[in-house]
Every structure is written in C-alpha cells, then in structure tokens.
Amino acid sequence: MSAPAPLSIYVHWPYCARICPYCDFNVYRPRGADADALIAAILADAQAHRDRLGARAAATVFLGGGTPSLLTPAQIARLLSGLDAVFPRSDDAEVTLEANPDDAAQFAGYGDAGVTRLSVGVQSLRDEALAALGRTHDAAAARAAVEAAAAAGLRTSIDLIYARPDQTAAAWAAELREALALPAEHLSLYQLTIEAGTAFERAVRRGRISPPPSEAAAALYDLTQEICEAAGAPAYEVSNHARGAAAQSRHNRAYWEGAEWLGLGPGAHGRVALAGVRTATVAARAPRDYAAAVAAQGVGWVETESLSPEDEADERLMMGVRLVEGVALAPLEQLRGCAFDAALIARLEGEGLVTMADGRLRVTRAGRLVTDGVARALCLAG
Amino acid sequence: MISRDKIRNFSIVAHIDHGKSTLSDRLIQLTGGLTAREMTEQVLDNMDIERERGITIKAQTVRLDYKAKDGETYVLNLMDTPGHVDFAYEVSRSLAACEGALLVVDASQGVEAQTLANVYQALDNNLEIVPVLNKIDLPAAEPDRVRAQIEDVIGLDASQAVMISAKTGIGIEEVLEAIVTRLPPPKEGDPAKPLKAMLVDAWYDQYMGVVVLVRVIDGVLKRGMRIKMMATDAVYGVEKVGAFTPKATDVEALGPGEIGFITGAIKEVADARVGDTITLEKGGVTQALPGFKPVQPVVFCGLFPVDAANFEDLRAAMGKLRLNDASFSYEMETSAALGFGFRCGFLGLLHLEIIQERLTREFNLDLIATAPSVVYHVKLTDGSILEMHNPADMPDAVRVDTIAEPWIKATILTPDEYLGSILKLCQERRGVQRDLSYVGARAMLVYDLPLNEVVFDFYDRLKSVSKGYASFDYAIEEYREGDLVKMSILVNEEPVDALSMLVHRARAEMRGRAMCEKLKELIPQHLFKIPIQAAIGGRVIARETISALRKDVTAKCYGGDASRKRKLLDKQKEGKKRMRQFGKVEIPQEAFIAALKMDAD
Numbered sequence: 001m002s003a004p005a006p007l008s009i010y011v012h013w014p015y016c017a018r019i020c021p022y023c024d025f026n027v028y029r030p031r032g033a034d035a036d037a038l039i040a041a042i043l044a045d046a047q048a049h050r051d052r053l054g055a056r057a058a059a060t061v062f063l064g065g066g067t068p069s070l071l072t073p074a075q076i077a078r079l080l081s082g083l084d085a086v087f088p089r090s091d092d093a094e095v096t097l098e099a100n101p102d103d104a105a106q107f108a109g110y111g112d113a114g115v116t117r118l119s120v121g122v123q124s125l126r127d128e129a130l131a132a133l134g135r136t137h138d139a140a141a142a143r144a145a146v147e148a149a150a151a152a153g154l155r156t157s158i159d160l161i162y163a164r165p166d167q168t169a170a171a172w173a174a175e176l177r178e179a180l181a182l183p184a185e186h187l188s189l190y191q192l193t194i195e196a197g198t199a200f201e202r203a204v205r206r207g208r209i210s211p212p213p214s215e216a217a218a219a220l221y222d223l224t225q226e227i228c229e230a231a232g233a234p235a236y237e238v239s240n241h242a243r244g245a246a247a248q249s250r251h252n253r254a255y256w257e258g259a260e261w262l263g264l265g266p267g268a269h270g271r272v273a274l275a276g277v278r279t280a281t282v283a284a285r286a287p288r289d290y291a292a293a294v295a296a297q298g299v300g301w302v303e304t305e306s307l308s309p310e311d312e313a314d315e316r317l318m319m320g321v322r323l324v325e326g327v328a329l330a331p332l333e334q335l336r337g338c339a340f341d342a343a344l345i346a347r348l349e350g351e352g353l354v355t356m357a358d359g360r361l362r363v364t365r366a367g368r369l370v371t372d373g374v375a376r377a378l379c380l381a382g
Numbered sequence: 383m384i385s386r387d388k389i390r391n392f393s394i395v396a397h398i399d400h401g402k403s404t405l406s407d408r409l410i411q412l413t414g415g416l417t418a419r420e421m422t423e424q425v426l427d428n429m430d431i432e433r434e435r436g437i438t439i440k441a442q443t444v445r446l447d448y449k450a451k452d453g454e455t456y457v458l459n460l461m462d463t464p465g466h467v468d469f470a471y472e473v474s475r476s477l478a479a480c481e482g483a484l485l486v487v488d489a490s491q492g493v494e495a496q497t498l499a500n501v502y503q504a505l506d507n508n509l510e511i512v513p514v515l516n517k518i519d520l521p522a523a524e525p526d527r528v529r530a531q532i533e534d535v536i537g538l539d540a541s542q543a544v545m546i547s548a549k550t551g552i553g554i555e556e557v558l559e560a561i562v563t564r565l566p567p568p569k570e571g572d573p574a575k576p577l578k579a580m581l582v583d584a585w586y587d588q589y590m591g592v593v594v595l596v597r598v599i600d601g602v603l604k605r606g607m608r609i610k611m612m613a614t615d616a617v618y619g620v621e622k623v624g625a626f627t628p629k630a631t632d633v634e635a636l637g638p639g640e641i642g643f644i645t646g647a648i649k650e651v652a653d654a655r656v657g658d659t660i661t662l663e664k665g666g667v668t669q670a671l672p673g674f675k676p677v678q679p680v681v682f683c684g685l686f687p688v689d690a691a692n693f694e695d696l697r698a699a700m701g702k703l704r705l706n707d708a709s710f711s712y713e714m715e716t717s718a719a720l721g722f723g724f725r726c727g728f729l730g731l732l733h734l735e736i737i738q739e740r741l742t743r744e745f746n747l748d749l750i751a752t753a754p755s756v757v758y759h760v761k762l763t764d765g766s767i768l769e770m771h772n773p774a775d776m777p778d779a780v781r782v783d784t785i786a787e788p789w790i791k792a793t794i795l796t797p798d799e800y801l802g803s804i805l806k807l808c809q810e811r812r813g814v815q816r817d818l819s820y821v822g823a824r825a826m827l828v829y830d831l832p833l834n835e836v837v838f839d840f841y842d843r844l845k846s847v848s849k850g851y852a853s854f855d856y857a858i859e860e861y862r863e864g865d866l867v868k869m870s871i872l873v874n875e876e877p878v879d880a881l882s883m884l885v886h887r888a889r890a891e892m893r894g895r896a897m898c899e900k901l902k903e904l905i906p907q908h909l910f911k912i913p914i915q916a917a918i919g920g921r922v923i924a925r926e927t928i929s930a931l932r933k934d935v936t937a938k939c940y941g942g943d944a945s946r947k948r949k950l951l952d953k954q955k956e957g958k959k960r961m962r963q964f965g966k967v968e969i970p971q972e973a974f975i976a977a978l979k980m981d982a983d
Contacts (some may be wrong), residue, residue, distance in 0.1 A: 010941055190937040190938055191937045192937075193936070193937050193938070214933040217933055218932045218933050221933075238935055238936075238937070238939070239938065252940060255939075255940050255941045255944065256939075261941055263941065263942075267942075268941075268942070269941050269942040269944070269945060270941070271944070280944075280945050282945070305945075311948060314948055314951055315944050315947070315948050318944070318947050318948070318951070319939065319944055319947075322939060347910075347966065348909065351909060351910045351930075353909060368935065369932065369933045369934070369935055370909055370931050370932070370933065370934045370935060371934070371935040372934045372936060372947075373909050373931055373935075374909065376951060376954060377909060379951055379955075380951075380954060380955060380958055
C-alpha cells in the first residue's frame with residue numbers, strides 16, 4: 001500500500017502591529033498577547049489533526065497572517081520544528097513566511113529556522129501610496145527588505161497592490177517595471193479590492209476615495225500582463241506571476257488544484273479527508289476562542305462541513321480555472337455525476353473567453369478578468 | 383309582506399372618501415340594525431381590499447326599520463353600489479332597483495369627476511336625488527360654494543341640501559327624514575301578478591352558497607317556489623328568502639318594491655347574471671326587464687406564477703375567485719418567456735388590480751402580470767373580424783386589413799394649476815379634446831382617448847402630474863380604426879413574447895425606446911454583450927446594448943476563500959430559480975415585473 005499523498009499546512013498568525021485599511025482578514029492588534037501560548041496551541045491543534053488523519057508528510061508549510069514576522073526566528077524555529085515532529089516535512093518541502101519589510105533584520109534568521117521562501121509585503125514602491133495604504137514602511141525599506149531576502153538565500157516573492165485610487169496607467173507601468181527589476185522570482189499583483197467592513201469601504205461610501213471604474217481597472221490588468229510577460233514573469237494564476245515553473249508557489253497551487261491542506265491557527269480554513277469525505281474545517285476566529293477550542297477538544301476547528309461530490313466539483317472548478325494551465329474537466333464531471341454544458345463551453349469559446357484542449361478548460365487572457373463569471377456559468381448550467 | 387308606500391329604496395352616490403361608507407354606518411347605527419358592539423368599522427365594505435381602498439366592489443344592501451316623525455315605521459333599503467367606472471353596469475342595475483339616491487358631496491372638496499358620472503347615471507334612471515353635504519364640521523367646509531357648484535354643474539336644486547357630519551353624527555336624523563319624505567315609494571307593482579324580479583347582484587357566501595340579491599317588481603317571492611332565470615333559462619328551487627339587517631335574516635316573503643336575497647341550488651355566481659329577470663318556472667312572465675347585458679371584459683392581461691411550480695395553485699385560486707366574481711374570466715395561456723399561466727379578462731383596470739391583489743394576498747401567490755391590453759377588432763382581408771386581446775394572437779400583417787380599438791370619453795376635473803400638464807398628457811396619449819370648462823375654480827376637461835393609452839399607466843401619470851388632485855372618470859364610447867402595429871421586443875435577437883404589445887405607430891418609437899432603456903437597466907451584464915431591440919415587423923425602431931461584463935474575478939483567492947465562493951454559488955443556484963432563460967440570456971423575474979410596470983414614462 002502506497003503512503004498517502006503529502007499534505008500542505010497553513011498556519012494563521014492573527015496579529016498585526018497595525019491593521020491596514022483595505023484588509024478584511026482575521027487580524028488583531030497584539031496588545032500583549034502571549035505568542036508562545038498561541039504557538040503551543042497551534043502545535044497541539046496539529047497533533048490533534050494527526051490523531052484524526054494519521055501519519056502524513058508535509059509538502060508545504062505556509063506561515064501567513066496577519067504578520068507572522070512579528071515572531072522572532074527562535075519562535076519560528078520552535079513552531080516549524082514542532083510541526084515537523086507531527087507532520088515530517090519532505091526533503092524538498094517549501095516553507096513560506098509572509099513578512100513585513102519592517103522585519104528585514106530577521107530574514108536571515110528565518111532561513112536558519114527552516115523557512116525557504118519569503119513573501120514580502122511590499123504593496124507599493126511609492127511613499128505616498130504606502131502612506132495611503134496605511135503601511136508602516138516606506139519604499140526604500142521595501143526595496144531593502146527584498147534585497148535582504150535575496151541576500152539570505154531565500155526564494156523571494158513580493159506583493160503589490162494596484163488599481164489604487166487615482167493611479168494612472170503610466171504611473172503603474174513605471175512602478176511595476178521597477179518592481180520587476182528587484183531580485184524576486186515571484187510577484188503577487190493584486191488589484192485593490194474594496195472589502196466589506198474595512199476602513200476603505202467606509203471611505204468609498206463617504207466619497208473620500210474612489211477606486212478606478214471597472215473599465216479602467218481592466219485596462220490596468222491588461223497592461224500588467226503585457227509588462228510582466230515582456231519581463232519574463234508571466235501570470236500562472238489570475239494575480240500571480242513567476243519567473244519559470246520552479247518559482248511558482250507550490251503551497252498556493254495546492255489550493256487551486258484542490259489538494260488536501262490543514263488550517264491551523266485562529267480562523268484558519270482547511271480541507272481534509274475525514275473518514276474518506278472531503279471536509280471543510282474552520283478554526284475558531286478569535287485567538288482566545290481558538291485556544292479554548294484546542295484546550296477543550298484537541299482540534300481548533302469549530303465548524304466542519306462535509307462536502308458533497310457536487311460541492312467539491314464546484315469548488316475545484318472555481319479554484320482550478322484560476323490557473324493559466326486550466327483545469328481537467330473529466331475528474332470534476334465524475335464528481336458531479338454529469339458533464340458540463342457543452343453548448344455553454346462552445347459559446348464561451350466563441351466569445352474568446354475559454355479554450356478547450358486535451359480535456360482541459362483554460363480561461364484565455366481575454367477571459368481572465370471574468371474568471372469568476374465563467375466558473376459560475378459552468379457550475380450553474382445543468 | 384310590506385306595504386309599498388312604507389318602502390324606500392335608495393342608494394348613495396359619492397366620490398371615494400366623501401363619506402359614503404361612514405354615512406351608511408351611521409344610518410345602520412341610528413336605526414338599530416346593529417348594536418354598537420357589532421359595528422365594525424364600515425360594515426358594508428366586507429372585503430379587506432374594499433375597506434383599505436375605501437371602495438365598494440360588490441353591491442350590497444341593508445334593510446333598515448325606521449320609525450319616522452310621522453309615527454309610521456318605514457323599511458329603508460340602502461343599496462351600496464360599486465363606486466368605480468369599471469363596475470358601471472353593476473351600478474346601473476343597482477340604481478335601476480332604486481327610486482331615489484342621496485348625493486353625498488364633501489363640503490370641503492366639492493364635486494368630483496366620479497360623482498358626476500354616477501349622478502348622471504342616477505338621473506338617467508329617473509331617480510329622485512337628495513343632495514347631502516358631508517363634513518360640514520371641518521374648518522375647510524364651504525357649503526355655500528359647494529351648493530352653488532351642485533346647481534351649476536349638475537343642475538340640481540341644492541337649496542334643501544341636508545348638512546351633515548357623518549363622522550360626528552350631525553344631521554343623520556335629518557337624512558332619514560329626507561329619505562322618507564322626499565324620496566318616492568316604489569311605483570306600481572302587483573302582488574297578484576306572476577313573479578317578476580330583477581337580479582341585482584350575486585355573490586358566493588361560504589355558508590349560504592350563491593346568494594342572489596333581488597328587487598321584486600310584481601308578484602311575491604317565497605320559499606319553495608320554482609323560479610326561472612330568463613337569460614339562462616335555468617330553473618331553481620328557492621331555499622331561503624331573506625333580507626340583510628345587515629345580518630342575513632329570513633323573511634316570510636318578498637313583495638312588490640322589496641329588496642332582499644334568495645338562495646337555491648345555484649352552483650356558480652356565473653349562473654346568476656346581473657340584470658337578469660327572475661320569474662316563475664310555470665306561468666311566469668314572457669317579457670324580460672329591459673337593460674340586461676352580458677358581462678364583457680374590457681381589459682386583458684396575462685397572469686403567470688413567478689415560480690412555475692405554483693401553476694396549479696394559481697388555477698385553483700382563479701377558480702375560487704371566479705366563484706364569487708363572474709365578471710372576471712380566465713383561460714390558460716402558454717408563454718415562451720413566462721411559462722404556463724392564464725389570459726384574464728377584467729371589467730377595467732381597477733378590477734384587474736383588485737383581482738391581482740386578491741390572488742397575491744388571499745392565496746399567497748407571487749405573480750407576474752403582462753402589460754394590460756384592450757380588445758382590438760382586427761378586420762382581416764377575407765372580411766372576417768377577429769376580436770384580439772393578446773398581441774401574441776396578432777395575425778400576419780398581410781392578412782390584416784384594418785385594426786380598430788376602443789375609445790373612451792374621459793372626464794377629468796383638476797385644479798387650474800395642473801391643467802397644462804394634463805393637457806400635455808392627454809395630447810401625448812392621442813387624446814382629442816371635446817370640452818374644457820370651469821366648475822368653480824376647477825377645470826373640467828372632456829377628452830376622447832384610446833383605451834389602449836389609458837391602460838398603459840395613464841392613471842398613475844395623471845395622479846403624478848396633478849399631485850393627486852385631478853379626478854378621472856370614463857365611459858367606453860366606440861371602436862375606431864387606428865394605425866396600430868405590433869411591437870416586438872428582442873433580447874439578444876430573440877423575441878420575448880411576454881413583452882410584445884400593440885401600439886399606435888406614432889407612439890411606437892417612444893414606447894420602444896422607453897422599454898429598451900428600462901430593460902438595459904434591469905438585465906444584468908452577461909459574459910457577452912446583449913442587444914435589446916424594439917421592432918415592428920422586421921424593422922428595428924429602438925435599440926440598446928448591454929455591454930459584456932468586463933471584470934468579475936476575485937483578486938486574492940486562497941484556502942480561506944474557497945468556502946466563501948462556494949456559499950455565494952449556492953445562493954446563486956437558489957437565485958437561478960427566479961431567472962428566466964431566453965436563448966443565451968437570463969432575465970431575472972424582477973426585471974420582468976419592473977419592465978411590465980413601466981411607471982416612469
């Protein structure tokens with residue numbers, strides 16, 4: 001009997017020194033919170049997962065947040081070695097840490113602690129924009145952090161936010177070209193999204209800021225694709241670009257490919273096979289509730305939902321079509337018990353939004369900005 | 383049996399809100415028909431809708447025993463008539479059953495268009511009329527001005543008008559005395575002759591079955607008799623004879639001049655036709671009463687369940703309503719756009735609204751109504767005439783010789799300041815001015831208008847341009863030929879049958895443009911662009927394009943977003959049930975409802 005496939009582990013570190021006005025993640029100000037106690041709870045949660053899932057290897061670990069770089073290299077080392085004791089990492093495991101440019105001094109130490117990849121929250125290379133986004137660092141600090149990550153010998157990714165209020169195409173093109181000149185193999189380029197319940201949403205409602213209309217945002221997206229392709233960093237997913245296949249985020253691919261992953265830490269989501277059924281898990285959101293859940297029941301999850309084969313097919317389609325390489329339809333059709341609407345696919349092909357080859361449905365570049373619409377149409381039809 | 387000279391049959395003519403129902407209640411209260419505890423607000427308006435809208439839909443009657451100042455006891459039959467033009471025929475039959483009428487006018491408002499129409503009808507029926515000025519207790523009351531108005535406009539002597547406040551009870555006694563002294567008793571009538579009675583109205587009562595309201599002319603109506611309805615030739619045994627006091631109360635017999643009810647083994651209200659003559663099965667009269675007309679629906683529309691699964695419920699609900707309202711007709715209709723439903727005929731727009739509201743409210747059904755249509759007379763090239771009330775039935779253009787449409791005579795009363803806007807509205811709706819005069823400070827406009835333009839939100843527009851001050855009434859006049867064409871609406875090149883309509887050529891472009899603009903707002907963007915066109919035959923007269931969805935993608939989508947997306951999808955799957963598929967385009971139900979309303983012209 002072959003060993004079960006290695007899984008991925010997501011760890012949510014819920015604290016940020018400052019809450020960004022565009023962010024709707026599950027984040028909190030630390031206010032003297034006990035980091036070591038939360039690490040202990042996360043490790044206990046991991047152990048409880050192992051008790052239910054059995055022995056498994058970890059192919060990827062992603063320390064996200066929040067701001068996990070608020071932790072010292074020693075704390076990260078403790079967390080990673082603790083996880084390794086429960087779910088041993090494969091030799092080539094990818095271990096990503098999301099880091100704030102402010103914490104660049106610790107980057108080398110993270111490498112020693114077992115981190116292999118840093119995702120640096122650059123967000124912008126313009127000081128005014130960084131101030132408007134509520135970031136604590138300036139552009140110089142962001143550049144220095146990227147240099148530091150590379151110098152530490154870590155695979156480096158940078159996050160940028162564009163389609164910002166009042167941003168012109170020319171200004172973005174210049175900023176993006178500068179970013180592409182930095183020593184990073186991977187870029188996550190996100191259009192600013194106004195999320196419900198954020199400070200930005202209130203500002204939009206009060207007319208204080210106005211993000212570009214969808215037509216202008218769409219033009220910025222197209223421009224982004226051209227510049228990145230020319231610079232050898234084409235998109236492999238809607239918002240993610242890499243210089244070559246090896247530079248892609250293996251951990252994030254696990255989500256888009258519908259693999260199995262654990263969600264550890266407050267509010268983390270997971271997808272695990274429990275008694276053979278793919279199950280969505282959600283950990284308690286507030287750190288205190290999470291610690292209490294772990295203390296009471298071992299695992300930190302407070303919600304589990306068994307996915308029906310149809311749910312699973314829907315989810316895998318919605319996630320899978322985000323990848324430029326597309327998604328194989330046959331396994332999904334097997335799950336949902338019926339074929340996707342061929343007439344609809346033909347129509348979408350006719351509109352130039354998708355292509356169908358070798359059993360894979362790919363969203364074209366022209367269609368990428370309506371990826372959700374395409375997925376929804378396919379899921380809703382028949 | 384009551385002596386004829388002690389009977390007074392009367393109705394009350396009034397505009398909505400001028401106090402007809404309140405006055406009726408006072409009369410019932412004062413004559414002791416009901417104890418205070420039994421009085422619910424406005425006894426006569428039985429249905430919720432009647433009570434809410436302050437209108438009467440079914441004719442009802444109440445028998446009051448009144449001991450007059452002359453020491454004699456009189457039987458007063460108060461006939462509550464429907465107060466709306468849609469029920470003009472029913473009103474005429476109710477009035478024909480009376481000898482007199484109270485003309486109630488709000489002393490602060492004055493005469494309204496509806497008052498005029500009804501009072502003329504009463505005069506046509508040779509009714510004696512007693513003017514009553516209501517709400518004289520209001521500071522805004524101007525009895526002298528309103529009295530003068532009644533004399534000027536209607537030509538009635540208003541010097542003896544009774545001054546009342548139905549609300550506070552002032553003058554009610556005087557009204558009762560005026561009924562006894564100023565209104566005549568029933569003329570002629572011989573109890574020894576064979577039975578001859580008019581069927582005034584009929585309705586379904588859940589305890590008594592079909593109840594028939596009658597006015598006896600000759601002869602005597604008694605329990606156990608075998609009677610015949612002359613229009614249908616149907617024969618029934620009389621099971622119950624009674625009067626409403628206002629509770630249904632059995633009486634020994636109904637003699638000449640009396641108004642009361644009977645029941646028998648009558649299955650449906652449709653078997654009891656308003657205006658029909660009731661006589662004996664054997665040895666009855668051979669000559670029916672004049673004035674009987676079969677029911678003719680004037681306005682039609684399609685009614686469809688929002689959820690196709692409710693079709694059978696809708697059918698059952700229509701059957702039940704029809705039990706009680708024979709003037710409403712329905713037949714099954716299939717629409718490519720809306721699925722299975724019914725093509726329904728109504729006496730007018732208000733009737734349509736009432737039925738729709740009752741279906742929604744009493745039967746809890748969600749409905750889509752198509753644009754109301756009138757009955758067109760389509761003369762075909764082979765000389766035959768097609769009566770068409772559904773644009774979907776329009777024959778091929780080459781087979782059509784001419785099309786005629788019904789025209790109405792509309793009377794509008796309005797404060798002077800809104801006259802300009804109203805003239806413009808009537809002009810836009812192809813109106814032809816017949817008269818413009820002044821009634822005190824208010825303008826009285828008489829227009830010929832095509833009914834087709836009136837069923838299309840005319841009343842809403844009139845209310846809005848006059849801030850609710852204009853009053854409106856109409857009577858169907860005649861059919862006139864018109865340059866009418868069928869306008870189709872195409873969504874993504876596919877005709878949507880439920881949106882097609884017959885319009886006058888001169889109005890087509892404007893109506894087409896309005897519809898296209900509205901649909902553009904209502905239909906959500908799709909993954910491809912969607913043309914919306916209005917066309918006559920093959921010619922496009924208006925078009926709009928819904929641009930393709932440009933951006934519909936989540937920027938960040940990782941592990942935590944999968945559940946969120948799936949839950950959103952589940953909601954959309956639920957929402958899909960409320961979508962109608964047209965070729966490649968999905969149109970939300972709400973878009974149909976809104977497009978068919980078209981209230982903002």
